[in-house]
Amino acid sequence: MNVHIGVNGLAVNPETPRGRAPSIRDVARLAEVSHQTVSRVLNDHPSIRPETKERVLLAMETLQYRPNRAARALVTSRSHTIGVLAARSSEYGPATSIAAIEDAAREHGYYVNTANLADVTPEGITDALEHLMLQAIEGLVVIAPQVRVFDVLAAAPIGVPFVSLQSTGRSDHLALSVDQVTGARRATQHLVSLGHREIVHLAGPQDWIEAEARMRGFLDAIDDADLSLHPPILGDWSADFGYFAGRELSRARDFTAVFAANDQMAIGLMHAFRDAGLDVPGDISVVGFDDIPVAQHVWPPLTTVHQDFREVGRRAVALLLNQVHGREVLEVEEIVPRLVVRGSSAEASGRRPRYASVTDSA
Amino acid sequence: MNVHIGVNGLAVNPETPRGRAPSIRDVARLAEVSHQTVSRVLNDHPSIRPETKERVLLAMETLQYRPNRAARALVTSRSHTIGVLAARSSEYGPATSIAAIEDAAREHGYYVNTANLADVTPEGITDALEHLMLQAIEGLVVIAPQVRVFDVLAAAPIGVPFVSLQSTGRSDHLALSVDQVTGARRATQHLVSLGHREIVHLAGPQDWIEAEARMRGFLDAIDDADLSLHPPILGDWSADFGYFAGRELSRARDFTAVFAANDQMAIGLMHAFRDAGLDVPGDISVVGFDDIPVAQHVWPPLTTVHQDFREVGRRAVALLLNQVHGREVLEVEEIVPRLVVRGSSAEASGRRPRYASVTDSA
DNA sequence: CACCCCGATGTGCACGTTCACATCAGCGGC
């Protein structure tokens, strides 16, 4: 109700004409210099007498001057904004990375504008992209890890450098590759080393880059160990899907371990197994991926592959801004996620695993 | 490496002079009208002959014209951007709301700029606010639900309408109040109705508005039922804290139920109780708050209070944009979250509760 | 038939900033 707080914020300053916000000319007048000198102070120009600078800064202070971003953007044609193209951004992983991107960008004096992919149709993607381009973004971070997105991106000339948080294997852009393949392989090898020979993979949706990488890691490990291959199940990342998949799986029971492509599905799986009277890890071992914060607190504590989402976001910004500024792009070292063994995986014999408590993260 | 895709995006258009992006004047020249006519087409001015409009649109198309947001913002002094001041934005609830806010804003042709609160010191808050104000935001959504934030907000005249996702009880701004008090009261009453008389509240951090509201709902219910009050434990929302709190609690064991202020802590609690050899809900009932997606898949499935975070985000934007456009602000109806009874709460006697499966959400 | 109004379009300026260039004083070197 009572929301109008003056027209213009701080508004009523006697020095400032009308209801307008103070401009550099107003500051200049007060400091008795030219507007250009004020501009120089703003931009840290070297040849300004300290005394003059002082006077200008004082004038800015008394006038409560704020530089006008639009005017600056207009003349420099730099928006100081980067775009983020994201999918499913309410989930822990992406959300964490996005937050880290925003923090890192702010630290570098940049703004972030996020467009969430409502649907992954070409129209939806073009639409989101259009929105970002209208914002005149200087760079783009892509966290929408469907292959399809990159097809659209490749087709639409976006004209700004972009970085993806998923390695597509393409060379038309920079990717901040977390080595998901190795992560998935290690997870699978862990199960193999526990004596499991019939392992099922509950994968992410087809077309998702991460799902594909984790699947490949799984297949590699199965191949290395010379095991027979169960056809992977394609899920949608959700715990609910994990539950339903687990219900189906517990009918057949021709396996002793499941590697789920993310923790949510793994948790849903365990729920279903419990419902079916199967003990995890006594009857069936389960391994997840991501290490979301609750993973170590569910029962049994989930063996999973830990990813540092914040670090990924940070690096993405660093990489992107390097490109934006035309600096040399340093070699991108891959981040290898690490396996965290907890209670949901045990030897195929059915013996109890060593108990991993909450302190394993310390 | 191979990232530079032309200087300017689509760049090489013979109609466009130099390397500059096409402006309305370029379009005007090609369409053989004045730049003002082009502007009118852009802004859907009524009195334009359809034929002329057609010609202009065609010229835009061939020139791949994009309006320059900075120039427009400069002259209209409207940024078409709203700011979001957020805290802990990687968690499910806030992250979901933020995503919904972005979607809704985009639908209304607005951009969203998010500033995450690194720390809740006055400096941190001012800093984030400063960042947003530099962006010339037209409105602000606050999801940083500490009381302290509102103190700073009240002190610093932000000069734009703002909406908070938490009800502060103050009248200096609009709040989109989810009735957390009622939600918490219902959760507690549920435990009371199951015969529990010794109920502990694992609260959120002091200073958090939501923590306070949930605490009040708890206290109200305890008071109504005339039960003795256990001193609430102040947590930090995290599952890890829930675990440690649970360890402490299981020493005393002078209670039969715990109402946790969010699901993460509830899950941590259950973990600790299990470690201590206590059965949930056989020995102790646990109720959470939020209904995060995994809540129904942990063991036992968590009784909790469901909130629709997306709806909250959507409404926040609607409310805010109404204010921004000076439209009448319609009465804000409170959203009352609903209790979802699952397996983690049972009668104080220790009898097994009816089993609530995943289908309870269907 | 003169008048006015309205629809359709054009003209010039303003927005606040930076950039290119101009100015001016002081100082060292010949």
Add this chain to the structure above:
DNA sequence: GCCGCTGATGTGAACGTGCACATCGGGGTG
């Protein structure tokens, strides 16, 4: 004592758009 350089500052234009106002033709009204 003059030249040129350099540091410190000022001057004017430009960026791309929207707004206020001007213009012009046509049609209805008296």
